[in-house]
Amino acid sequence: MRRYSAFAIAREALRHHQGWERAWKSPAPKESYDVVVIGAGGHGLATAYYLGRNHGIRNVAVIEKGWLGGGNTGRNTTIIRSNYLQDPSAAIYEKARSLYETLSQDLNYNIMFSPRGVMMLAQTEHEIRGYQRTAHANALQGVQTEFIGPQKVKELCPIISLDGPRYPVLGALWQPRGGTARHDAVAWGYARACSDMGMDIIQQCEVTAIRSENGQVSGIETTKGAIRTRKLAIVVAGHSGVLAEMAGFRLPIESVALQALVSEPIKPCMDVVVMANTVHGYMSQSDKGEMVIGGGADGYNNYTQRGSFHHVEETVRALVETFPIISRLKMLRWWGGIVDMTGDRSPILSKTPLGNCFINCGWGTGGFKAIPGSGWAMAELVAKGEPGPLAAEFGLDRFREGRFIDESVAAGVAH
Amino acid sequence: MLLLTCPNCGVAAEETELAPGGEAHLKRVGPGSEDADFEGYLFLRKNPKGVHFERWRHANGCGKWFHAARCTVTLEVFGTYSAQTTEPPKDILLKIDDKRPGWRG
Numbered sequence: 001m002r003r004y005s006a007f008a009i010a011r012e013a014l015r016h017h018q019g020w021e022r023a024w025k026s027p028a029p030k031e032s033y034d035v036v037v038i039g040a041g042g043h044g045l046a047t048a049y050y051l052g053r054n055h056g057i058r059n060v061a062v063i064e065k066g067w068l069g070g071g072n073t074g075r076n077t078t079i080i081r082s083n084y085l086q087d088p089s090a091a092i093y094e095k096a097r098s099l100y101e102t103l104s105q106d107l108n109y110n111i112m113f114s115p116r117g118v119m120m121l122a123q124t125e126h127e128i129r130g131y132q133r134t135a136h137a138n139a140l141q142g143v144q145t146e147f148i149g150p151q152k153v154k155e156l157c158p159i160i161s162l163d164g165p166r167y168p169v170l171g172a173l174w175q176p177r178g179g180t181a182r183h184d185a186v187a188w189g190y191a192r193a194c195s196d197m198g199m200d201i202i203q204q205c206e207v208t209a210i211r212s213e214n215g216q217v218s219g220i221e222t223t224k225g226a227i228r229t230r231k232l233a234i235v236v237a238g239h240s241g242v243l244a245e246m247a248g249f250r251l252p253i254e255s256v257a258l259q260a261l262v263s264e265p266i267k268p269c270m271d272v273v274v275m276a277n278t279v280h281g282y283m284s285q286s287d288k289g290e291m292v293i294g295g296g297a298d299g300y301n302n303y304t305q306r307g308s309f310h311h312v313e314e315t316v317r318a319l320v321e322t323f324p325i326i327s328r329l330k331m332l333r334w335w336g337g338i339v340d341m342t343g344d345r346s347p348i349l350s351k352t353p354l355g356n357c358f359i360n361c362g363w364g365t366g367g368f369k370a371i372p373g374s375g376w377a378m379a380e381l382v383a384k385g386e387p388g389p390l391a392a393e394f395g396l397d398r399f400r401e402g403r404f405i406d407e408s409v410a411a412g413v414a415h
Numbered sequence: 416m417l418l419l420t421c422p423n424c425g426v427a428a429e430e431t432e433l434a435p436g437g438e439a440h441l442k443r444v445g446p447g448s449e450d451a452d453f454e455g456y457l458f459l460r461k462n463p464k465g466v467h468f469e470r471w472r473h474a475n476g477c478g479k480w481f482h483a484a485r486c487t488v489t490l491e492v493f494g495t496y497s498a499q500t501t502e503p504p505k506d507i508l509l510k511i512d513d514k515r516p517g518w519r520g
Contacts, residue, residue: 241462252458254437255487300417300435301487303464309416310431343458400454
């Protein structure tokens, strides 16, 4: 792989850009691999990358039904934060956030990480107490956050209306090193690095069956033929239930649609990410100037990648109250993704009833921010067969044993 | 917008009138059951890509619960039926057989 650098740009500028290589190869599948990862979204590619980088396992294939990063990785609102209440959540999300800080250098691919700061508005007395508690918890966990008053909110984000008609802004939980990144670039950067390590990234290849013998996975059937594998990692978000059914077990997961939309581009007016959980909307401004908007998930099972109009209406109504200047913006694009919601709104990184099959799912509405940490922890689980400290609390058995990581209560909403 | 006809009051209700209630026909377990039974009842779900039987409540209407048979891929509604049953009625199953041959897999 030729490294990207200022020198490479200068060199190619002098020879009509003829020397750029394909960022990753598109090989046909081999007969067998040490590890097959199903799902070439951010989490799947990060799992493969850290398998190679941290554990030296490079005979790996990443199988993708559609195209690379074409699912939720390319459909989210790119927010990165780690201001969680529960210790296991804060640990894995902060690991991810800290890996994002240097990911562009690690991958030699500009993922445009922008630690512009994330604030979660407190708009009720209950939220003030909740976020103060979270700020104290974060201090103990080593996550840098603070609770700020309304005047600081206004300084950081002048377009906010503090005295909204329904819910005035009473303060905010502020994480200065949270922010955004370019979501496609995260998938592309990991894919390029994986391909460079000799891993096979196989797109347009749908898994149709999982073969097992004596409680162990022996291989998979795909639309590009059968592939044998020593270990299998299922990292498919919304379609986790479909793959689990193929493998013969059930998950505590329901798949629902989550929507996002972007406005026409406008001049820079907002250099932080703002989340308003009581009225339920969140917004940031992309580098192109579009306002990137997200809201709540639908309540019913859905695999269509489009959601209910009334949810978007609620989100936009809430944001117009919070940011009156956006009231006349036209919306450019509007889309949905299928998110995998667990009973406690926390992810699953776990062994499964099949001995050499592992699953990473349940990130629900907040998976993008976790990609590097999730891949790091999943790679350790797959390589060693046992979860490391980051994944230990996120096993499937927590639902049987009642050891929930209850972020749904902590956040008050999906997160 | 999703439209479901409430079998209790007969109103063709829009999604905004309705509250989703998740997978239908779960068998409730009681005291003395194993942890695994409670896990199955409380958390494990079919979450099918295709035909789904689910509970809905006509929240901003008559307020009553009912069942719906729906496709999670096309959002097609096969029918709604009473909440006072432990399994989908035959006429709805036959209708699904007609529209989704082999769905029982």
